[in-house]
Amino acid sequence: MEKIVEVKNLELSFHTFAGEVKAIQGVNFEVFKGETLAIVGESGSGKSVTTKSIMRLLPKSSTEYKKGEILFGGKDLLKISESEMQKVRGKDISMIFQDPMTSLNPTMTIGKQIMEPLLKHQKLSKSDAWNKSIELLALVGMPQPEMRMKQYPHQFSGGQRQRIVIAVALACNPKLLIADEPTTALDVTIQAQILELMKDLQKKIDTSIIFITHDLGVVANVADRVAVMYGGRIVEVGTVDEIFYNPQHPYTWGLLSSMPSLDAGEEKLYAIPGTPPDLLAPPKGDAFALRSEYAMKIDMEQVPPLFKVSDTHYAATWLLHPDAPQVDPPAAVIERMKRFPGSRYHVGIAGGDR
Amino acid sequence: MAKYVTKRVIYMFLSLFLIASFTFVLMKMLPGSPLASAAKLSVEQREVVYEKYGLNDPIPVQYIRYMGNLAKGDFGVSFQYKSADVTTLIVKKLKYSAILGTQAIVFGTIIGIVLGMIAALKQNTVWDYGSTIIAILGISIPSFVFAVLLQYVFAVKLEWLPVGLWEGWKSSILPSIALAMGPIAIAARFIRTEMIEVLSSDYILLAKAKGANWFEIAFKHAFRNALIPLVTVLGPVAAGLLTGSLVVEQIFAVPGIGEQFVKSIATNDFAIIMGTTMFFSVFLIVIILIVDILYGVIDPRIRLSGGSK
Numbered sequence: 001m002e003k004i005v006e007v008k009n010l011e012l013s014f015h016t017f018a019g020e021v022k023a024i025q026g027v028n029f030e031v032f033k034g035e036t037l038a039i040v041g042e043s044g045s046g047k048s049v050t051t052k053s054i055m056r057l058l059p060k061s062s063t064e065y066k067k068g069e070i071l072f073g074g075k076d077l078l079k080i081s082e083s084e085m086q087k088v089r090g091k092d093i094s095m096i097f098q099d100p101m102t103s104l105n106p107t108m109t110i111g112k113q114i115m116e117p118l119l120k121h122q123k124l125s126k127s128d129a130w131n132k133s134i135e136l137l138a139l140v141g142m143p144q145p146e147m148r149m150k151q152y153p154h155q156f157s158g159g160q161r162q163r164i165v166i167a168v169a170l171a172c173n174p175k176l177l178i179a180d181e182p183t184t185a186l187d188v189t190i191q192a193q194i195l196e197l198m199k200d201l202q203k204k205i206d207t208s209i210i211f212i213t214h215d216l217g218v219v220a221n222v223a224d225r226v227a228v229m230y231g232g233r234i235v236e237v238g239t240v241d242e243i244f245y246n247p248q249h250p251y252t253w254g255l256l257s258s259m260p261s262l263d264a265g266e267e268k269l270y271a272i273p274g275t276p277p278d279l280l281a282p283p284k285g286d287a288f289a290l291r292s293e294y295a296m297k298i299d300m301e302q303v304p305p306l307f308k309v310s311d312t313h314y315a316a317t318w319l320l321h322p323d324a325p326q327v328d329p330p331a332a333v334i335e336r337m338k339r340f341p342g343s344r345y346h347v348g349i350a351g352g353d354r
Numbered sequence: 355m356a357k358y359v360t361k362r363v364i365y366m367f368l369s370l371f372l373i374a375s376f377t378f379v380l381m382k383m384l385p386g387s388p389l390a391s392a393a394k395l396s397v398e399q400r401e402v403v404y405e406k407y408g409l410n411d412p413i414p415v416q417y418i419r420y421m422g423n424l425a426k427g428d429f430g431v432s433f434q435y436k437s438a439d440v441t442t443l444i445v446k447k448l449k450y451s452a453i454l455g456t457q458a459i460v461f462g463t464i465i466g467i468v469l470g471m472i473a474a475l476k477q478n479t480v481w482d483y484g485s486t487i488i489a490i491l492g493i494s495i496p497s498f499v500f501a502v503l504l505q506y507v508f509a510v511k512l513e514w515l516p517v518g519l520w521e522g523w524k525s526s527i528l529p530s531i532a533l534a535m536g537p538i539a540i541a542a543r544f545i546r547t548e549m550i551e552v553l554s555s556d557y558i559l560l561a562k563a564k565g566a567n568w569f570e571i572a573f574k575h576a577f578r579n580a581l582i583p584l585v586t587v588l589g590p591v592a593a594g595l596l597t598g599s600l601v602v603e604q605i606f607a608v609p610g611i612g613e614q615f616v617k618s619i620a621t622n623d624f625a626i627i628m629g630t631t632m633f634f635s636v637f638l639i640v641i642i643l644i645v646d647i648l649y650g651v652i653d654p655r656i657r658l659s660g661g662s663k
Contacts, residue, residue, distance in 0.1 A: 055563055057559060057562055057563060083567070086565045086566070086567055087565065088565070089562065089563055089564065089565040090563060090564035090565035090566075091565060094563060094564070095560070095563040097556055097559065097560060097563075099556060102555060102556040102557065103556040103557055103559070103560045104557055104560070105557040105560075105561070105575050105579070106557070106579065106653070106654070106655060107578045107579050107652065107653055107654060108574075108575070108578075116561075116564055116566070117564045117565060120564070120565055120566070121565060152654040152655070154654070154655045165560070168560070168564065
């Protein structure tokens with residue numbers, strides 16, 4: 001499969017008054033053509049920072065790229081000039097942000113805002129750009145697009161504004177679309193509509209998507225593959241089935257156990273104890289060790305490498321080391337793993353028939 | 355829009371009526387009389403003059419007569435100058451003040467916006483600190499200090515420009531610059547603060563993500579949004595400039611309205627006091643109306659629909 005973007009060993013720090021925040025500490029991943037990669041993790045785990053560094057949208061004054069490369073179309077995006085980067089942004093890579101209420105310019109008609117990338121990158125004439133924008137608005141499901149072109153953002157609802165932002169992002173048929181929690185600020189019914197729209201459009205224009213979220217329900221709905229981030233590292237990556245039904249990292253176990261489900265009984269919803277690590281002074285070994293009941297001595301001393309589970313599935317936990325003791329994940333996770341062929345708890349047809 | 359403006363104009367006349375009434379009452383409470391300095395007049399002569407100008411009538415009668423004339427656009431005649439019609443007097447003097455004020459506000463706003471933009475785009479650099487220092491000086495040093503300084507350097511020492519009086523447009527340059535220092539400082543500070551805030555907003559990030567360069571971001575996306583608060587403060591600043599240039603006018607011996615106003619109060623020249631007050635009020639109200647309309651032009655969220663819909 002063709003790799004659209006490849007992030008290699010990215011290390012990045014922010015310089016703040018309090019000191020150096022090691023926000024990203026060696027992140028590797030790639031996005032294939034036409035797929036959706038979901039990046040999940042709690043606030044401060046480095047999801048947004050990773051994707052903003054692909055777009056180079058982080059504040060120049062405080063950000064230091066320490067190591068690594070971001071390969072896109074044969075070029076390292078961290079090495080090209082700002083004006084070359086401007087030609088990539090909005091054309092080859094676009095972005096959708098979290099809050100549609102604030103991400104459109106309040107004093108500019110939405111028509112102008114949609115036309116902007118068309119005029120800039122595709123060098124269309126004004127009237128062509130105008131017609132293309134109307135098409136885009138229709139494509140994202142906006143009724144009466146001609147009339148709506150002349151209106152301002154405050155005349156639209158939150159869901160409609162997110163549709164407009166999507167239209168802007170898709171204007172130049174980008175190869176990669178980065179969606180930074182695009183549904184978090186919307187209510188649930190609108191969320192579902194926007195997700196359907198994104199899936200639908202992805203098929204139509206054949207773009208790859210990096211979908212950042214902390215909502216595992218959304219992940220299950222949209223993603224092909226999932227990367228779980230914690231403390232500035234990717235701790236587990238795999239296909240959506242592998243992550244949901246054969247998770248290996250204790251943090252992923254914690255995430256899945258803390259997901260409410262309709263068939264759960266009266267028992268209390270699980271919550272991962274403790275707080276995220278302080279990246280001003282990152283812990284020495286596995287950043288999750290202090291919050292994990294499965295932590296071993298080595299977790300406090302050495303950062304675990306990514307162990308291979310399958311060709312598509314890797315997890316950074318010492319539990320996968322051949323010398324590690326066998327531990328049982330939480331009960332809820334075992335229930336899930338029973339359904340996954342290839343997991344050690346799998347209940348096949350032979351064992352599972354009644 | 356038309357409906358809105360009509361409504362505002364009606365309110366404007368109501369405000370003017372109230373201002374006129376209030377000023378009339380206050381003025382009648384002032385001690386002294388217009389004839390205080392004319393000590394040579396005998397009591398009988400005084401009576402004749404009072405009678406002629408209707409100053410012996412009870413105050414309510416004077417009030418109704420005055421308001422009646424005012425409604426017809428007649429501001430009466432000055433007591434200071436021989437049979438001088440107040441309207442002509444004010445218009446003649448207002449011309450100079452208006453030229454100074456308009457030049458100062460236009461020049462000051464443009465320079466202030468440029469300084470503020472530079473400061474915001476080059477935040478925490480020498481440019482930013484330089485613009486901040488200019489703004490602090492502009493706010494803290496009164497305009498008459500600048501006036502004296504400019505007069506000394508450019509008129510007395512270098513002899514580039516006239517020292518004072520009104521000898522055509524050249525005479526307006528130095529007082530206009532002195533008056534512009536305040537607006538420069540205010541515009542620079544407001545634009546800087548607002549630009550910095552706007553530049554960190556989500557829609558600017560989206561504009562960047564669309565591939566916009568710094569110029570498009572600063573001028574196409576950020577500037578208009580940063581302008582809104584400035585419009586609010588500039589209205590009153592403009593009114594203050596046009597009316598409050600008294601000291602600077604004195605320094606440059608410009609025969610403007612400020613000088614006229616103070617003289618009329620000192621001599622109890624009721625007709626001029628009333629006339630000037632009314633002129634200033636109309637002016638301020640019109641500026642506020644313009645500001646409100648400008649809001650709608652700049653920010654579509656405040657577009658005025660006159661209450662309907």
